[in-house]
Amino acid sequence: MSAISAQSTKKPEAAAVLSKAVARAAEKLDVSKSLLAKVLGVSPPTVTRLYSGSYLLDQNRKEWDFALLFVRVFRSLDSIVGDESTARKWLQSENRGLNAKPIDLIRNTEGLVRVVQYHENRGRQRRARLAGDAAGRQQTLAACQRSGS
Numbered sequence: 001m002s003a004i005s006a007q008s009t010k011k012p013e014a015a016a017v018l019s020k021a022v023a024r025a026a027e028k029l030d031v032s033k034s035l036l037a038k039v040l041g042v043s044p045p046t047v048t049r050l051y052s053g054s055y056l057l058d059q060n061r062k063e064w065d066f067a068l069l070f071v072r073v074f075r076s077l078d079s080i081v082g083d084e085s086t087a088r089k090w091l092q093s094e095n096r097g098l099n100a101k102p103i104d105l106i107r108n109t110e111g112l113v114r115v116v117q118y119h120e121n122r123g124r125q126r127r128a129r130l131a132g133d134a135a136g137r138q139q140t141l142a143a144c145q146r147s148g149s
Contacts, residue, residue: 004063005085014059015056015057015058015059016056016143018057018064018067019050019053019055019056019057020053020071021067021071022036022040022057022071023036023051024049025071025073025075026070026087028074028084028087028089029077029087029088030091031090031091031103033047033048033051034047035103035106035107036070038108039066039070039107039112040063040066040067040070040109041063041066042056042061042063045072056091061114064142066109066112066131069112069113069116070112072116072119073106073112073115073116073119074087075106076120076122077090077091077115077119077145080119080122087121090102091103095118097118098114098115098118100142102115123133
């Protein structure tokens with residue numbers, strides 16, 4: 001196998017994948033580099049290097065855990081609201097369930113975890129509601145079939 005084909009079939013490193021994912025999530029959510037630095041617990045110059053690809057997140061440092069949480073927030077928002085504009089608005093708006101603006105909460109570890117947990121709970125509720133709706137439709141169909149409707 002040639003060196004070029006070996007490189008193209010090589011799996012990307014986890015650090016490269018997460019580093020790129022966190023930068024893309026921040027861009028899509030319109031999170032500034034300075035705020036992302038606070039979220040990750042790194043310096044603003046480190047975030048600039050992260051964006052340029054000259055810095056990769058380190059699995060052995062807390063920045064890794066914070067990056068995973070941040071990407072989870074983005075992914076859950078993306079699955080719930082479906083578009084970047086609405087996700088950005090949600091992040092900037094006062095949230096009664098969180099008693100704060102999510103953008104303000106993600107600045108520290110406790111707030112970031114709260115936002116992740118909020119979304120996970122919302123996701124569970126949504127899945128339960130969808131499962132309940134599907135079960136309800138099946139029960140209605142079965143009742144119609146029994147009654148001959």
